Amino acid sequence: MLKRIGARAGPDERARMLDAESIESYRTALLKRRETLQPARTESADSVELDQSRVGRVSRVDALQQAAMHAAAQRLRGAELAGITRALQRIETQTYGWCLQCGEPIATARLDVNPTAEYCVSCAERRET
Numbered sequence: 255m256l257k258r259i260g261a262r263a264g265p266d267e268r269a270r271m272l273d274a275e276s277i278e279s280y281r282t283a284l285l286k287r288r289e290t291l292q293p294a295r296t297e298s299a300d301s302v303e304l305d306q307s308r309v310g311r312v313s314r315v316d317a318l319q320q321a322a323m324h325a326a327a328q329r330l331r332g333a334e335l336a337g338i339t340r341a342l343q344r345i346e347t348q349t350y351g352w353c354l355q356c357g358e359p360i361a362t363a364r365l366d367v368n369p370t371a372e373y374c375v376s377c378a379e380r381r382e383t
């Protein structure tokens with residue numbers, strides 16, 4: 255009778271526990287993402303060789319810029335892979351979906367966008383500033 259569930263808080267904030275099915279779908283998404291990130295390592299090595307054969311046409315600045323972009327992409331990929339590994343570990347230890355900072359549940363809408371999210375929205379915002 256006095257059910258006010260959902261009146262203020264969204265369904266994401268109410269779902270304090272992720273069900274096994276949701277966890278499994280995040281796990282699948284994480285594993286897929288990891289697969290797309292890993293083979294890129296050999297690919298990028300090829301593209302570096304390709305760039306060297308064109309070095310006469312590419313100015314030194316361009317080459318340096320490309321190398322910097324390449325390194326940045328490599329760093330991002332490494333960071334994302336590490337994030338995926340940590341997320342998979344949290345699934346194993348059943349701490350997945352909980353903010354590492356405040357211990358509150360992370361909104362599923364946030365996890366849907368980024369399954370490696372480690373902090374709830376408010377903690378993530380606080381960390382960025």
Ligand SMILES: [Zn+2]
Pocket residue numbers: 353354355356357358373374375376377378
């Ligand atoms: Zn938090």
